Amino acid sequence: MSQSISPTALAPKTAPAPELGALAEFTQETLALTQRLFIQLQRRPSTLVAGVIQPMMWLILFGALFTNAPQSLFGPDVHYGQFLAPGVIVFTAFSGALNAGLPVMFDREFGFLNRLLVAPLASRYSIVAASTIYIISLAFIQTVVIIGASAALGAGLPSLIGLGAIALIVLLIVLGVTALSLGLAFALPGHIELIAVIFVTNLPLLFASTALAPLSFMAPWLQWLAALNPLTYAIEPIRYIYFNAQWSLTSPVMAAPWGDLNFGVMLAVLLAFDGVALLLIQPLLRRRFG
Amino acid sequence: MTAAVVIEHLQKRYGETPAVQDISFSVERGEIFGLLGPNGAGKTTTIRCLCTLAKPDSGRVEVCGISAIKQPKQVRRRLGYVAQEVALDKVLTGRELLRLQAALYHIPRAIAQDRIQQLLTALNLTDYADQKTGTYSGGIRRRIDLAAGLLHQPDLLVLDEPTVGLDIESRFVVWEFLRQLKAAGTTVLLTSHYLEEVDALADRLAIIDGGRVIAEGTPSQLKDQVGGDRITLRLREFTPEEEAQKAQHSLNALPFVETVIVNPDQGNSLNLVVQRGSNALPQIQETLTAIGLPIFSLAQSRPSLDDVYLAATGRTLMDAELAAASTRDLKKEQKQAMKTA
Ligand SMILES: Nc1ncnc2c1ncn2[C@@H]1O[C@H](COP(=O)(O)OP(=O)(O)OP(=O)(O)O)[C@@H](O)[C@H]1O
Numbered sequence: 324m325s326q327s328i329s330p331t332a333l334a335p336k337t338a339p340a341p342e343l344g345a346l347a348e349f350t351q352e353t354l355a356l357t358q359r360l361f362i363q364l365q366r367r368p369s370t371l372v373a374g375v376i377q378p379m380m381w382l383i384l385f386g387a388l389f390t391n392a393p394q395s396l397f398g399p400d401v402h403y404g405q406f407l408a409p410g411v412i413v414f415t416a417f418s419g420a421l422n423a424g425l426p427v428m429f430d431r432e433f434g435f436l437n438r439l440l441v442a443p444l445a446s447r448y449s450i451v452a453a454s455t456i457y458i459i460s461l462a463f464i465q466t467v468v469i470i471g472a473s474a475a476l477g478a479g480l481p482s483l484i485g486l487g488a489i490a491l492i493v494l495l496i497v498l499g500v501t502a503l504s505l506g507l508a509f510a511l512p513g514h515i516e517l518i519a520v521i522f523v524t525n526l527p528l529l530f531a532s533t534a535l536a537p538l539s540f541m542a543p544w545l546q547w548l549a550a551l552n553p554l555t556y557a558i559e560p561i562r563y564i565y566f567n568a569q570w571s572l573t574s575p576v577m578a579a580p581w582g583d584l585n586f587g588v589m590l591a592v593l594l595a596f597d598g599v600a601l602l603l604i605q606p607l608l609r610r611r612f613g
Numbered sequence: 614m615t616a617a618v619v620i621e622h623l624q625k626r627y628g629e630t631p632a633v634q635d636i637s638f639s640v641e642r643g644e645i646f647g648l649l650g651p652n653g654a655g656k657t658t659t660i661r662c663l664c665t666l667a668k669p670d671s672g673r674v675e676v677c678g679i680s681a682i683k684q685p686k687q688v689r690r691r692l693g694y695v696a697q698e699v700a701l702d703k704v705l706t707g708r709e710l711l712r713l714q715a716a717l718y719h720i721p722r723a724i725a726q727d728r729i730q731q732l733l734t735a736l737n738l739t740d741y742a743d744q745k746t747g748t749y750s751g752g753i754r755r756r757i758d759l760a761a762g763l764l765h766q767p768d769l770l771v772l773d774e775p776t777v778g779l780d781i782e783s784r785f786v787v788w789e790f791l792r793q794l795k796a797a798g799t800t801v802l803l804t805s806h807y808l809e810e811v812d813a814l815a816d817r818l819a820i821i822d823g824g825r826v827i828a829e830g831t832p833s834q835l836k837d838q839v840g841g842d843r844i845t846l847r848l849r850e851f852t853p854e855e856e857a858q859k860a861q862h863s864l865n866a867l868p869f870v871e872t873v874i875v876n877p878d879q880g881n882s883l884n885l886v887v888q889r890g891s892n893a894l895p896q897i898q899e900t901l902t903a904i905g906l907p908i909f910s911l912a913q914s915r916p917s918l919d920d921v922y923l924a925a926t927g928r929t930l931m932d933a934e935l936a937a938a939s940t941r942d943l944k945k946e947q948k949q950a951m952k953t954a
């Protein structure tokens with residue numbers, strides 16, 4: 324122990340520091356929490372490596388599955404690789420977001436979360452925000468790789484505005500799913516249970532969406548399920564962008580069992596999904612004390 | 614000025630377990646206050662309620678006059694919390710962890726930089742600051758955790774079993790540091806199940822057992838309350854029971870002797886409580902010689918906090934720990950803790 328400690332280093336503050344204002348505080352804590360996640364990523368990059376390799380396998384293996392399917396099965400001048408790319412983009416982002424709760428769960432189990440909860444956070448949504456920023460960054464990296472690889476496999480490349488719209492859609496689906504996953508991380512008893520939930524939601528949501536096959540291929544009941552699945556609301560607009568050089572908010576994107584939905588409606592549904600997810604998890608974040 | 618901590622009639626159950634039944638105590642500003650109790654007494658639960666990590670079922674919990682229940686954020690800003698289990702992110706370096714902590718308390722970057730450096734120096738951590746916390750030894754982990762709890766210069770530092778699992782040397786380092794902290798004006802509340810720790814550090818303490826406060830005061834007040842000096846007497850290394858009882862009978866008749874009990878767990882040794890300041894030893898020797906009994910060993914001491922605990926509960930702290938260890942289901946508790954956490 325050092326003998327020459329300046330007493331001020333140990334003395335309590337004479338008055339508590341003035342509060343900075345909620346927004347400044349929220350920004351500061353969110354950035355710090357985000358930075359932690361990126362330091363972890365940098366020092367343990369295997370999640371990202373696996374997260375890039377996996378969609379490549381999807382593209383190559385699934386793409387090959389339907390190579391000899393009759394021409395124009397998926398649309399005029401559309402080959403399956405082109406059809407598949409939007410599905411893989413969304414599914415990859417979705418899987419990443421679904422796992423967002425795991426680090427928080429481990430923080431809870433190791434007691435690190437107490438460090439956050441005992442601090443005067445402006446809002447516990449900063450934990451959500453940090454995870455979302457982190458997951459969305461990963462998802463963007465993965466999306467870029469998938470778009471590039473699909474282009475190389477002959478799926479073509481959307482325009483710049485199209486790419487912007489794809490980014491927005493990926494953001495919307497990631498935000499809602501990340502929020503739900505974090506909510507589960509606060510609500511479930513432990514990581515075993517969280518992994519179980521991730522396990523049973525992941526693939527069924529994939530198959531009950533239009534990621535791998537169009538609505539028109541499905542049994543009527545599955546059409547209904549797929550048309551209610553948030554993933555479909557992300558996949559179909561991206562697919563529309565891939566297939567149509569010209570698109571707008573009023574473009575008819577999906578023929579749901581109850582009628583046609585246009586691009587704008589699809590985005591609105593995704594937004595509503597995010598809103599509901601964020602509201603749903605609020606009581607879980609508040610648990611213990613507000 | 615309001616007290617640093619006021620807890621009144623705190624109650625907290627976990628399902629069927631009444632973790633805290635009725636705990637009241639207050640901590641004055643600038644003192645070191647100890648919460649002493651065996652495993653499972655309710656120390657951590659009390660601390661968690663104080664630090665806004667658990668919601669009390671009933672009772673009043675205040676830090677510097679602010680209710681932890683109604684204004685948790687204001688309370689969080691005023692207290693530093695060092696948990697029973699040190700949880701560091703093993704991928705981060707010590708300095709990175711402290712930077713994160715500083716941001717969680719909204720300390721401006723430039724100020725944080727200085728504070729971190731000061732605390733690293735004060736806690737002799739400069740050599741370790743840029744290594745990953747996963748490589749730290751137990752003592753260093755504790756010290757980094759202490760630094761983290763102090764970054765925002767809290768009025769009150771709360772430490773849950775700050776030296777459990779540490780070697781003697783590291784323990785002394787922590788003690789010395791807490792004394793310096795007190796000298797600088799910070800109020801310290803710590804829990805412990807080490808008698809010596811509370812005795813050595815605390816200005817005042819509360820002994821808790823089974824979720825209730827069973828004694829509160831300064832260490833010497835409490836010791837005075839349990840009365841006179843303790844004498845341990847062994848007639849032989851292993852004394853036959855009749856002999857011990859015979860001695861008990863005769864010693865009981867002496868005017869300065871308050872109680873005599875035979876302790877069968879320790880070879881029928883005799884434990885006496887005698888009036889403080891009485892010249893007991895020679896008279897005991899005389900009495901025993903007169904009835905023809907030998908003396909193997911004879912020692913007099915001031916009562917310890919363990920005697921305080923013994924007087925209040927009828928068992929020693931050590932026995933209570935052993936009993937708790939055999940009945941607690943740690944796995945189940947962890948599960949429970951996760952549910953309620
Ligand atoms: N989250 C929980 N769920 C269920 N029971 C709990 C929980 N936390 C504590 N308990 C129970 O409440 C009682 C008090 O526990 P607490 O952890 O407060 O004791 P403690 O004095 O801190 O003990 P130790 O010295 O072992 O840390 C114990 O019987 C314990 O089993």
Ligand SMILES: [Mg+2]
Nearest residue numbers: 656657658697
């Ligand atoms: Mg404890």
